[in-house]
Amino acid sequence: MTRFRAILRALGPAVGPPRLREMLRACIGSGVGLTLCVFLVRLTQLPLAAEGPDPTLLLIAPLGATTMLAFAVPSSPLAQPWSALVGNTVSALVGVAVIMTVHEPWLAMGLSVTCAMLAMMLLRATHPPAAGVSLGVVLTAETVRPMGFSYAFSPVMLDTALLLLVAVGYNRLTGRVYPFRQPIEHGPRDVGEAGLRPIMEGPDLTEILQRLRLDANIGAGDLARLIEAAHQQAAEHLFDGVESAQIMSRDLVIVHPAMPLSQIAALFQLHKVRTLPVVGPDGMFEGLVSETDLVRTLQKPDDKPNGVVSRLIRAGRDVAEPVAADVMARTVGTASAVTPLGVLIDLLAEGGQMAVPVLDEGRLVGIVSRADLIAALAKAHHSAIEAPANAQTAND
Template sequence: MGPYLRRTLRHAGPAMGFTGWTETLRATAGMFVGMVALILFLSPDPGASAWGLFVIAPFGASAVLLFALPNSPLAQPWSAVVGNAVSALIGVALVLTIETPELRIVLAPALAVLAMHLCRALHPPGGAVALATVLAPHAAAELGFFYVLVPVALGTLALVPVAALAAAMTGRRYPFRQPATAAPGQPEPRPLDRLGVSRAELAGLLQEFHQSANIGVEDLARLISAAELLAARHQTEGITCGEIMSRNLVTVGPETPLTEVGAIFRDRGFTSLPVVAADGSYLGVIFQIHLIRRGAEDARLSGTRFTANLARLLGAAGGRTVRAREVMDPHVPTRSPGTPVHDLLPLLAEGPNDAVPVLEGARILGIVTRTDLIAALAHQCKEEG
């Protein structure tokens, strides 16, 4: 067998791997529920239905996208509903204006693709909607342009909340464009912000490689960010937190005035300061941002200027003494000395904290800052180079 034939046969094989039984059964169950929802208020017999409330075959193709490929831009609500609706509009217009069946068949899918592109609503089943409309023109001729709304738009729209519910029940997200839910009190950076490139630049990449219909900009940003983290994990393989943490810690007690905390930040150039009890047990961490947030919150509540409130917090303008325990964060993620460094990558690369305390039991042994992590990565790259 020649190399050309082998290459051709290889390309003719499956283009995607098996998604696993969990994903397969999830999509199958979603399809079943979606079809049940349709059949509850749409008739399977067009002749026996009133007001155009009947099932059309392209709904099955739309359901495949919504339940089996919920992340795809082709499956999002705008693409599905508008794509099917404008395709039906094309089909009805051809039925009402052109008598030659062959010409209708030739024009319907082509014009449907044009209309979907113009509406930024590319949805492959839309081609089937347009073709089905001109192949069985009796319903379109009888209902006129009402056929676009019922059954096409209404039936497609009925699938969207069912797909969203099925996704939520199985740990997926649909529509996929909504941002991920952040942890309480910790805003989640958008993938585009973390990546450091603009939406227009990523959109340009997708257009350059002809992938705009296959993956969205936010999805591409997530994939690139995940790949960067994975590459960094490989570089830090075998390194633990205990090996790179800062050990000579400067700590404060819970009753330490913020005047002293501010002086330490100013004189030492720290960005984080652990808070420990009298017995040495770890209580929390103060980051510089905590002082700023406290000053901003006090300014908002009192209606005074931010700078005046920050000066009061740091003791420059008198007033009540604010203690470390009032501004520290006791919920900062912590790790043990044996934790692999790659476990810190998402915390320090994406999280709101500048450092991760390293604990042994209730006592703090050290702290890993972003600077420590960057130094470890640089050292590893130097050794590999």
């Protein structure tokens, strides 16, 4: 029975159920796209005699399959403009070459598809509907042969290009990225600032996909998004049960946007902290000021390395002294009272922040510094060690 279920599972659907909104988006887009393509084909054709063929007949049947890919799965590497345009065109060229040289239909059919697939793979333009283009050339050889190689450019290339133009516009209007998104290149980081988040470059992701033979099914950009989502999900479950509210500091030292840097430097020296939150008159959080921000702003090239804080305090004598709003970091990672500890670790491990503000509807209610985080991790570690020891004592 177990084997039977395994067989049924293997033969069952391999794709999860799509959302109704996405189904409607893709289906409506396919219909609109193909209809507009027909209209554009009519506009691009030269006036035909009354007894001439209907321009609509210049559409190729495999275009329906291309439509399915471009509108329903626009993130697939098989649906990208290069794959579709080059794949369809080169397959048509191969098909025409075959019917020009091979006169046995049964041989021409298999040969056209085989050579078309080989050409697509060599050009890195794998597009499944294109195999149908080459086969269609053989099946309609009597009609295509008089047109010769021009058939590959009109209607095949023309049809594909027009459809792809519609697909680009429709997908972007409906919130999908097309053409294919490329992975974001990570900027260089100093040693020790990599954090827990893995840094994967585009070539690394491509190499992984090629090694697993998945490069035809998923692109490097989408793999980067999957890794990011998986990392975020793992961070949320790390140290389950421990949240920001349990470890954050509530006794806060804050600064105002108009506070001079000399006063902020004095607060750093007095309270022995490295980051101070900036809170506006309305009580809303506005940003963070760190010691690094102060040093970067006020330290001059000829300053000596000793006594930086003292020099910052003396800088208050200057008339045009900068204030907190001039140097604070406005775009920072924040948390809520229920943010899991794993997410906080991720934010602080990135290296760009020394503390994470905890907000409640934009108002500052606490702050988690690296010291708070280390204390929480140490407590969790000691608890993990003491639990087996206590259990052993109880058994004795």
